[in-house]
Amino acid sequence: MICLGLGSNLGDREGNIAAAVARLAAWPGVTVERVSSLYETAPLGYTDQPDFLNAVASVSTTLTPHELLAACLAVERALGRERKVRWGPRTVDIDVLFYDDVVLEAAELTLPHPRFHERCFVLVPLAEIAGEAPVYGGKTAGELAAACDDGTVRFFGKLRQGG
Ligand SMILES: Nc1ncnc2c1ncn2[C@@H]1O[C@H](COP(=O)(O)OP(=O)(O)OP(=O)(O)O)[C@@H](O)[C@H]1O
Numbered sequence: 001m002i003c004l005g006l007g008s009n010l011g012d013r014e015g016n017i018a019a020a021v022a023r024l025a026a027w028p029g030v031t032v033e034r035v036s037s038l039y040e041t042a043p044l045g046y047t048d049q050p051d052f053l054n055a056v057a058s059v060s061t062t063l064t065p066h067e068l069l070a071a072c073l074a075v076e077r078a079l080g081r082e083r084k085v086r087w088g089p090r091t092v093d094i095d096v097l098f099y100d101d102v103v104l105e106a107a108e109l110t111l112p113h114p115r116f117h118e119r120c121f122v123l124v125p126l127a128e129i130a131g132e133a134p135v136y137g138g139k140t141a142g143e144l145a146a147a148c149d150d151g152t153v154r155f156f157g158k159l160r161q162g163g
């Protein structure tokens, strides 16, 4: 399984995530399989910023991990992401959470994403679309999500797609 994490906390957050999913779905070689609901989440890391909307999408792809990352970064750029503060506000952020069993430890691409397994804003939406999948240390997304439930993640609603 290949999963992407999406987040937005600037502008039309829901529209930004919907646009990112639509652009990924239109990317040659990328098929979006499942998209979670949206969750409203308190900012982690740099906390003096607006709440995020987060979602997770599973994809299948003919792209290599690096090509998939390049697609994600291109979609971020197309949607007007400016990099200013690490862990700061963003129009849209797309992380490659994991790519099957691929393990990579380069600065430009680390797989699995080094922090996904401890981030409630990733685990809760991931559990919605792939709760039974063992995703980290032999634990399923559902188990990890239950363990991380810290009250910072609230169901927000279904993503409007195709709009
Ligand atoms: N698994 C990955 N998914 C996305 N980007 C990655 C991954 N591993 C390394 N990177 C690199 O990290 C950079 C993204 O940095 P970015 O500013 O989005 O970090 P961040 O989203 O603020 O923090 P975090 O990585 O904790 O989510 C990308 O340019 C990319 O090259």
Ligand SMILES: Nc1nc2c(c(=O)[nH]1)N=C(CO)CN2
Pocket: 006, 007, 008, 041, 042, 043, 044, 045, 046, 052, 054, 087, 088, 093, 121
């Ligand atoms: N709730 C939440 N907090 C964050 C997020 C995010 O997507 N959601 N992304 C960050 C940088 O990757 C830093 N902090």
